Amino acid sequence: MKKIKVLVVEDEIIIGKNIASKIEEADSLFEVVGMAGNGKEALELIRIHNPRVIFTDICMPTMDGMELAHQLHQFYPGVIVVIVSGFSDFSYAQQAIKHGVFNYILKPVEKDSLAEILYDIRKSIVSVTHSMERKIIYSDFYNMEQYDASYYQIGLLCIGNLVYDATEEEVIQFYDALLGKIPWKEIVEKAVPEGCPWYLSDEHVFNQKVLVLKYEKSQVEIEKVLKKINQLLSEFLAEVTIHIVYSQNQIPREEIWGITKQLRNLLKHQLKIEQNQIYILEREKDYVNSEIIEIVKMKLKEYVKAYLKHGNMQQFLEDINCILIYMIHNQATQDSVEKVSIYMLRLLEFSKQKYDLEIIQNLQEELLKKIGVSLTANDLVENLMTVFKKFGRYIENWQEQKIEDQICEFVDTAYLEIESLEQVADKFGYNYAYLSRLFKKKKGMPMNKYITEKKMKMAISIMESNKELTINEISEICGYKDYRYFSRVFKNETGMAPSEYKEGL
Missing domain, CATH: 3.30.70 (Alpha-Beta Plaits)
Incomplete structure (x- = not known):
């Protein structure tokens, strides 16, 4: 999907820049292409940049946000307008609806509220862009x-x-x-x-x-x-x-x-x-009931924190399943189920774990697709859990990849000090057999063999560049306290004793 161009209209420059940065941080698909100080400037920039979305303040000099919304409704009906205001008076929201405003968000702009609005804008744009020829x-x-x-x-x-x-x-x-x-x-x-x-x-x-x-x-x-x-x-x-x-x-x-x-x-x-x-x-003018969403979001934050701390994916999936059942029993709307499902993915996306954003985006689209065809409550829970389980498998694989990289980096830098594989397991707090499996998967050989090969390559390099060193000295440099044990290992790996190898140089 192409970048969605956004214009921010705000007479206070610092606030405008803050809104712009929050938009791009909340969803990388949105790109702020310009900023205007009032409605008149905005109309000029619209002709230049052709944005798809306008975020505008209400109280501005020359032309305020409501008049701008009115002008856009008349002359640019395809532009999506979001009002950003410090006023919570419902009369403003009613007036905004009259002018075809897409949504209304209060200052200071909160990341969660903004992310939900951007998500709704995405859906609206996809729906309009791909609408079939009307019959x-x-x-x-x-x-x-x-x-x-x-x-x-x-x-x-x-x-x-x-x-x-x-x-x-x-x-x-x-x-x-x-x-x-x-x-x-x-x-x-x-x-x-x-x-x-x-x-x-x-x-x-x-x-x-x-x-x-x-x-x-x-x-x-x-x-x-x-x-x-x-x-x-x-x-x-x-x-x-x-x-x-x-x-x-x-x-x-x-x-x-x-x-x-x-x-x-x-x-x-x-x-x-x-x-x-x-x-x-x-x-049904006052139809937005966000209470159930806020309750569920609080629980989701707890569950995500617990998962990131303990790594129990099975428990995490059971918690998500309970949330879905709770929402259905409490008459949650499809929109609420969608928002909560996407919110869960976004919590993980913003958890500083560096998950693949493209995979998260694909899973988000799959979630919405499954919701669209789930005609019963049972189908809904089953279909959504299928997607969440898929995401669970991705996270577990990603976590394993992360652990693999950490183990390999540690072994490559500390192999001279590693006396046993249990020492590595203790450092990372994982089962020895589990770490051994991950290491072999990454490097294609057992950890002890990998460490031995690195030590033997080091020994050969030292022999070739420092011929005056004794076998005992080389043994100590390569991490072996007993030169006789070092000699046995060297012969097993190269087919000759260290002394024979040195004489042949």
């Missing part, structure tokens, strides 16, 4: 031009789970098998009263549909239509959950896109795996 089904009565001045009702249906990457082959095949034979036009025609114009459009991903009805007073209610569609779909999707969100309001045509975006956001924050749901946009 739109119209009713026989629908004529767009005729209804330009009309009002509409909007609902969003999601079959199964939220999907992160619509190009993932496994996910495509999974949902093709579920949805391929659904007669959408026939179902909607049965659900909508005769004569009412409507159209059904694909959303960004293949398992979501947007239904738009022309508002006919006293004739049709979108809630009844959606429930009827749900009932008809259940005949084709017996064991698949269906999630419905809709707006109670009647809206003009130009607001359809904006309301659809709000419905999508509501679905993102409310969808629970294996639960049929119906949500009304106007009743």
Whole structure:
């Protein structure tokens, strides 16, 4: 994935630089390409750098953050805007939503909150970038031009789970098998009263549909239509959950896109795996419940610290399994499960252990893919644990590689002082047999043979460069207290006694 270009808009330079550095530290895929001191400067830099994401303060001279968000919403609708503010007043958040702002983060910017927002931005960009060509089904009565001045009702249906990457082959095949034979036009025609114009459009991903009805007073209610569609779909999707969100309001045509975006956001924050749901946009404004996430994050930090201290991978995996079950029992949303799963990987990523970031990124994508196709709670736990176990194997292999390197480095530098292999085992605090296996895996021979060969090479080098030294002196230099034992070892390795070798030089 290409770097995601970011512009930071902040009138206080030190704070702006701090935000910029935190963004790049939290996720290496994001690159801050510029900084502006107000909205007007930002608009000029946008034309130069063409950023995909804007992080902006609210209170700034010349043009404030809200006006900038309004301008971007009108003229750069593809740009993602995040408000960064010291004000927690909900009225600011409401105003930001009105201007199409993606998210709202409070100062001082915390690393965990920022990482979650960047993760959500990633998902949004991938979803939009890879969205399939939309298919739109119209009713026989629908004529767009005729209804330009009309009002509409909007609902969003999601079959199964939220999907992160619509190009993932496994996910495509999974949902093709579920949805391929659904007669959408026939179902909607049965659900909508005769004569009412409507159209059904694909959303960004293949398992979501947007239904738009022309508002006919006293004739049709979108809630009844959606429930009827749900009932008809259940005949084709017996064991698949269906999630419905809709707006109670009647809206003009130009607001359809904006309301659809709000419905999508509501679905993102409310969808629970294996639960049929119906949500009304106007009743769910305060839908973010972070309590369960914060509780789980605290436990995860404890478990990661315990693992890094004791190295008990089996216990660590059991702890993760308990967390997943706890979240499901406490009605956690898919979004919460995703955030906690990614958070666990990020804790390990930032643990100063120098794990391979590409492997962590691949595992993160695999986690999201598995969540997207886990239609039951049992499937969810099983599929996620498969990925976490894979990560566990990677960490154990990485840990072994690290220990191998440390052992080999120690042996290469201290081989003259090593009197027994147990001495090496005691230094590293591991079982002798375990260390011996790791060393042989790395060097291709047992540790004692490797040390002996190094000592014999050293002895030969000394004999060739210092012919005046006695066998006893050479023996001591090479780490042997008994020159007779040294002589036996030398003969076993070279086929001749040390004295014979010296005479032949």
